[in-house]
Amino acid sequence: MRAIAALLLVCSLAMPAAAQVLEDKPVEFPERLEIGISTDEIAITSDFRGADLTIFGAIEGYDPALLAQGKYDIVVALEGPKDNNTVRVKERIFGIWVNRRSMTFELVPESYSLSSTRDVETIAEPAMLNGVGVGIQHIRLSPIGYVGDGSNMTEFRDAFRRLKESGGFYQRDPGGVQFISASLFKATVRLPANVPNGTHVVRAHLFRDGVFISEKALPLRVMKxxxxxxxxxxxxxxxxxxxxxxxxxxxxxxxxxxxxxxxx
Amino acid sequence: MNIFIILGMGAAVGFLSGMFGVGGGFLITPLLIFYNIPPVVAVATGANQVVASSVSGALSHFRRGTLDVKLGTVLLFGGLAGATVGIWIFALLRSVGQLDLVISLLYVVLLGTVGTLMLLESIRALRRSANNQPVSLRRPGQHNWVHRLPLKMRFKKSKIYLSIIPVVGLGFCIGILTSVMGVGGGFIMVPAMIYLLRIPTNVVVGTSLFQIIFVTAYTTIVQATANHAVDIVLAFILMVAGVIGAQYGVRVGQKLRGEQLRALLALLVLAVGARLAVDLVVTPADVYSIVSEGVYR
Structure with a gap:
């Protein structure tokens, strides 16, 4: 399991590089992201009703011309602890509703709160977002075990996202990231009332004109x-x-x- | 979770169990499921609650000398084996996502059967008393096929010489029910001991309670270790409300006439079964569901 996770991590690092090659721009991007949160640990009591977490950050090495045109986009995600999740679908058999088909997704975050400068879908192409794995529609949902020809993968992925969103575990706030000065920004992500216990990750992504160029992650421990x-x-x-x-x-x-x- | 609803639930079931001399596990678990407690937790917590409700009964039978420890121990061997198999079945069903369905189905069958039998029996009794006929207790015959089995053992307290095969077998079946459904199983074990094994009626209830304590205790510990499904706070509230409710139930039960009450309990049991059956048939709000591997709450 750990080996696969490591592999996924390697992929996620390799993916943007591949994208750059496709774009035929072998140049190293000078931009870097820096972020900070006031604490790396949050204690939550049983009467917790949800809260907002503010993350501050800055783009370093930016191109002032591009910044003035608003070509930089920032997406900040708070990813909950990861676990394998099984989606099941009930079908009627002899009048009774029975769980029939199922699909298990490997190591998906229990909660996911997204904040961005604008709607993620308009920031970059879907292929690029899938590669980075950012956005509720683009989170990596890799099935475990036999999935046949994979024709029902979309059905289960859609059901998973829908249930997670309707349960309040997955949230998005297009416009949650605001620039407070030229390169300084503030992102607000929501901790849901039923926030899972464990180590979350604050992950900030920088896009330049629809191209993913940099990422920065910080751990955040949520302790009930x-x-x-x-x-x-x-x-x-x-x-x-x-x-x-x-x-x-x-x-x-x-x-x-x-x-x-x-x-x- | 509202503590007062849980208290009320425990007290009501305790009252009924005191009134009719039943354990009440077969009502607690479905009620918890109706209250949206996950069936895994409802079953494991129900088993824990039955431990408490059986102890006081078993103790008073032990003081009165109406408990056959030897017979209970033989039953217990079967019961522990059955509970072990039951836990294995439970884990298997859970991993393939069919546990909730099987629990509901078993309860529908069980409550439907027990409720119908009780209702028929009480209607017959009501008719008899209306016709002023003397209540004739069916005298069980002296021997049946059970008494021709080998491996016989003498049980002094029960004054019976009986093969241990049907005793262990009965305990085994009840053990499976305990771990899969969270019931003590007294309402099946008592009639089976009287009519099938021909054990004298006076030791039957005490002896079945004796075995129920140990099987439910064992099931609770295994459920806690294997499935992390025992909710100690929920169980404790149910226990306390249950044992208090049972005391009042006993008093009321002694004053009131049995047949009408029995018919009422039968209707209640049937209603709970029917509600579970309806939930199985009605189109669910969402046919999709997510289960996370690590946590189950």
Whole structure:
């Protein structure tokens, strides 16, 4: 699994290079992105109702002429922890709705909040966005296992994106990135109320005239706190003691009841 | 999740279980599912709740001497094996995405059968009392095919000499039900022990409760380790409300006439089963669903 992830990472790094070759511009782009967040760790309590996270950044080595024409576009994504996700579809069999076909996508983010200078679809060509893997429509959804001729891949990918968006896990804000001075920008991404616990990644992408040229990523740890999360952590990390404790609690409750309500 | 709804649910089921002397697991799990608790959690948490509701009953039977530990232990061997197989089936169904469906289907069949049988039985009893006929308890015959099986063992407390094959077999089947459905299984085990194994009625309830404690405890621990599906807070609220509700249920049950109540419980059981059946047939709001591999909440 890790090897595949590493491979994907290599691909993602190699992809823009390939795109540059296709564009027949072997020149190194001088532009670089710098971003910063006020914290690399967010603690969330059980009454968390969602919040906005502001990221500041700057384009370095920019071309003032291009900047003045508004040729630079910035897309900032907050990607949640990754996990394999299975999409299932129900079909009617003898009157009953039964899960029939399914497709598992490898290591997709649990949450995804996107903020950009304008609608991502208008920033670059779909092929370019797919290569970078930025945008809800362009996130990498690679199926695991046998998928036949792959004709139903679109169906499952669309269902996945739709469910994630309607559940509030995937969000987009075209216009969430604003320039505050010539090269300094501010991006606002949304942390949903049901934000997953774990390590998220803030990933900023710089596009110049529809061409992806630079990326910068920062980790952001989201830690849920409070009694509920403590119990949940115990259930996952100390499962056996947790189970034994559950049974002991039940035995004690039953025994106490028989003592308290004893009739004789 | 509203704590008062859970409390009410636990108290109501506890009340009914006290009134009718049933464990209540077969009502708790479907109610939790109606309340949008994932079926995986509903089943595992239901098993945990049954541990508590069985302990007080088993203790009072033990004090009264109406618990056959030896017979219970033989049942338990079957029960633990059955629960192990059941957990394996549970994990398999979950990995292929059919767990929720199978749980609902099993409940529809189980609640439909138990509800219908109870309703018929209580209607018959009501007719008899209306005609002023004396209630004739069916006297079970002395022997059937079960008593010709080998590997016999003497159970002193029950005053019975019985092959252990049907006992272990019964425990095994109930064990599977416990881990897949989150029920104690007393409502199947008690009639089976009386009519199939011809075990004297006075030790049947205590002995079945004895085996239920250990099988549900084992199931809870395995569910917690393998599926992380036990919700201890939910289970605890249900337990406390349940044991208190049961005390009042017992008192009310002793005062009221049995037949009408039994018919009411039968209708309730049928209604819960029907609701589950409807959910299986009605077109879902969305035919697509996503399951994340790591977390399931």
């Amino acid at each position: 706190t409070g009694i509920e999360q403590m119990i949940s952590n115990a259930a996952y990390n100390n499962a056996l003691p947790y189970g034994i404790f559950s049974v002991t609690l039940a035995l004690m409750t039953g025994w106490l009841a028989s003592v308290v309500f004893r009739k004789d």
